[in-house]
Each structure stands twice: as C-alpha cells, then as structure tokens.
Amino acid sequence: MTVAESAERPAGDVVFEVRDVSVTFDMEAGESRVLDGVDFDVYRGETLGIVGESGSGKSMFASSLLNAVVEPGRVGGEVTYYPEEGEPITVTDMSESELKAGVRWQEMAFVVQSAGSAFNPTMTVRQHFLETFAAHGVDEREGLKRAHEICRDLYLNPEQVLPSYPHELSGGMKQRVLIALGVVLDPEVVVLDEPTAALDLLMQRAIVSLLSDIKEKYDLTLVFVTHDLNLISLIADRLAVMYAFEFAEVGPTEQMLTEPEHPYTRALLSAVPNVSAPLSTMAAIPGSTPNPNDVPSGCPYHPRCPVADERCAREAPALDVFGEEHAAACHYPDASKREVRIPTAGPAESDEERGVDE
Numbered sequence: 001m002t003v004a005e006s007a008e009r010p011a012g013d014v015v016f017e018v019r020d021v022s023v024t025f026d027m028e029a030g031e032s033r034v035l036d037g038v039d040f041d042v043y044r045g046e047t048l049g050i051v052g053e054s055g056s057g058k059s060m061f062a063s064s065l066l067n068a069v070v071e072p073g074r075v076g077g078e079v080t081y082y083p084e085e086g087e088p089i090t091v092t093d094m095s096e097s098e099l100k101a102g103v104r105w106q107e108m109a110f111v112v113q114s115a116g117s118a119f120n121p122t123m124t125v126r127q128h129f130l131e132t133f134a135a136h137g138v139d140e141r142e143g144l145k146r147a148h149e150i151c152r153d154l155y156l157n158p159e160q161v162l163p164s165y166p167h168e169l170s171g172g173m174k175q176r177v178l179i180a181l182g183v184v185l186d187p188e189v190v191v192l193d194e195p196t197a198a199l200d201l202l203m204q205r206a207i208v209s210l211l212s213d214i215k216e217k218y219d220l221t222l223v224f225v226t227h228d229l230n231l232i233s234l235i236a237d238r239l240a241v242m243y244a245f246e247f248a249e250v251g252p253t254e255q256m257l258t259e260p261e262h263p264y265t266r267a268l269l270s271a272v273p274n275v276s277a278p279l280s281t282m283a284a285i286p287g288s289t290p291n292p293n294d295v296p297s298g299c300p301y302h303p304r305c306p307v308a309d310e311r312c313a314r315e316a317p318a319l320d321v322f323g324e325e326h327a328a329a330c331h332y333p334d335a336s337k338r339e340v341r342i343p344t345a346g347p348a349e350s351d352e353e354r355g356v357d358e
C-alpha cells in the first residue's frame with residue numbers, strides 16, 4: 001500500500017484530495033485529454049453531486065478517484081485518500097492488485113449502472129455477495145448477515161433477491177443490489193456513476209432517497225455522478241459542475257441552484273425541465289460540448305457564452321476551490337448573473353451592458 005508522503009492533512013475533513021489530475025488516451029488523432037488537470041477536495045460525510053452534459057468528463061473524474069479509469073486511459077497527477085483513521089494513501093500510485101487487496105470496496109466502492117457488465121449473468125445474487133466476501137477475506141456468515149440487513153435497508157426482500165439470477169430482477173431491484181454490494185464491506189466512500197440513469201422517474205427518486213438514508217445509517221461519503229440536476233439536488237450537500245473536462249463551478253447545492261455564477265451552470269439550470277418554473281424560462285444551450293481534441297482556447301465555454309469577450313477567448317479563468325465555499329471559473333460572474341436568466345430568477349434585465357471586470 002502506498003502511503004502519501006505529506007504527513008500534513010489538508011484543512012477541513014478531506015477524504016479525497018485531488019491534485020492536477022488528468023486522464024489521457026492515445027488516439028490516432030493524437031493524445032486525447034478527457035480530464036484536464038483538476039484540483040478538488042471531497043469532504044468526509046458529504047454528498048457531492050457531479051453534474052454536466054454528456055461527455056464533459058464526469059465519469060473520468062469519478063473513476064480517477066478510485067484509480068479505476070478504463071484501459072488504456074492514463075491517469076496523471078495525484079489522488080490522496082484520507083481514511084478516518086490511519087495513514088493517508090496515494091491512490092494514484094497503487095497498482096490494480098494493491099487496490100483490490102486493500103482499498104477498493106473496503107474503503108471506497110464504485111457503483112455503476114446495472115446495465116452492461118456489472119453482473120455475471122450465470123451467478124445468483126447470493127453468489128455475487130459470496131465472491132465479494134471471499135475476495136476480501138470476510139467471514140461468509142458475518143457477511144451474509146450484513147447483506148441481509150442492507151438488502152432490507154434498500155427495501156429488497158433478501159429471501160427473494162439472494163437466490164435470484166440478475167435477469168430475474170427488475171431494473172430498480174438490480175440497481176439496489178449493486179448498491180448493496182457496494183456498501184456490504186462497510187466502505188467510507190461510495191462513488192456512484194449514473195446509478196439511476198436507466199430507471200423510470202419514480203424509481204430514480206426512490207433510490208436517491210434510499211441512498212440518503214443508508215448514507216446516514218452507515219456514515220458514508222457519497223460522490224454521485226449524474227446529468228440529472230433535479231434528481232441530485234434532492235440529496236446533494238454540494239454540487240460541482242463539469243464542462244470540457246474540468247470543473248466550471250462548485251458550491252453548496254442551495255446556492256448553486258439559486259445564485260449560480262457561471263454562465264454554463266445558469267444555462268444548465270434553464271435547460272432542465274422544472275415543474276415549478278414557467279415553460280418560457282426553459283431554453284436549450286446553443287452549440288455543443290467540445291470534443292477532447294478540439295477544446296477552445298481560454299475559457300472553454302466562451303464560444304457558447306453570451307457574456308464572453310476577447311479576454312475569455314484568450315485567458316482561462318481559474319477556479320479557486322480551496323478555502324472558497326462557492327467558486328466559479330468565470331471572468332464575468334456579475335454579467336453572467338445579470339444576463340443569463342435562470343428559471344427561479346425571474347426575467348433577465350434588459351440592460352445589455354457588460355459588468356465590470358472581476
């Protein structure tokens with residue numbers, strides 16, 4: 001196990017310290033940078049929602065936390081994990097076998113969509129649990145006792161679910177089983193990548209509400225990746241918005257929903273169907289997200305941004321995520337707040353004037 005060199009713990013109760021982390025793929029067209037040197041702190045006990053349009057780098061960020069980026073992606077920079085007790089661990093320095101032996105699932109779990117290869121179709125749910133226990137040296141009887149309890153927490157009947165094969169379960173049940181498998185070894189952190197994307201609206205809501213309950217009961221930190229801002233706003237303490245492979249804005253959920261500063265966050269809020277807002281305030285975001293081989297200069301959002309000027313095309317705004325509760329990577333947050341309306345903010349001012357330089 002690789003222990004981080006710095007004995008100093010960061011300020012605040014940080015569980016993941018992410019420093020200058022990048023993910024790159026070698027492609028025929030050259031190197032593709034799908035996570036671009038991000039700095040971020042995840043706090044112990046929080047529910048952090050990572051949102052953004054498809055292809056913005058959310059999954060890359062989530063998987064880099066556990067050094068679980070898909071092959072042949074390369075992770076650069078450093079992710080340090082601070083367990084509640086014991087020495088910090090540099091996750092990005094660990095090999096796959098070291099991670100599997102001591103960290104993944106026991107300290108941090110990764111829950112993905114139940115579609116795809118998350119299950120082995122030839123094994124019952126019980127066998128999936130037993131395999132997990134065997135891989136981590138957990139006593140079967142003890143493990144199954146906990147599996148029963150967690151299934152019940154997730155409104156699954158263990159007598160029915162454990163002997164079943166994955167195909168015998170509904171989508172919502174399968175997803176809850178994956179969550180139970182993620183939580184069964186008592187990790188500190190659970191990272192969830194679009195865990196409800198394939199489910200209907202009611203089941204999505206039920207699952208986030210159950211997640212919120214088990215987070216409290218088992219004292220978890222949750223990192224939840226989704227493109228569904230409405231859904232994650234129900235349970236997240238903080239929201240972090242990604243655009244073009246980096247973070248555009250981060251802050252407490254309430255502030256992010258009512259007073260977002262980045263024009264992209266504001267556009268995203270306006271693009272989200274919101275039952276309590278008038279339809280006239282809904283607007284698609286013009287243009288499309290950049291592809292990794294063609295990220296615009298300066299602020300990557302500038303070609304789509306209604307308040308951008310030549311400075312934005314030239315100079316990348318920094319995102320100060322340290323010590324700031326709410327931070328946006330934007331040169332003109334005041335102009336953004338004035339000119340990019342959001343559903344709850346009422347009509348935008350007609351004044352076309354740009355705000356003063358920040």
Ligand SMILES: Nc1ncnc2c1ncn2[C@@H]1O[C@H](COP(=O)(O)OP(=O)(O)OP(=O)(O)O)[C@@H](O)[C@H]1O
Pocket residue numbers: 025032034052053054055056057058059060061070071072227291292
């Ligand atoms: N195996 C791969 N090889 C090369 N590029 C990849 C690979 N997997 C993902 N990418 C690219 O990395 C970028 C970021 O992808 P990522 O999956 O993190 O986005 P996302 O924000 O999670 O999107 P979604 O909501 O659609 O899952 C995208 O441009 C994607 O095309």
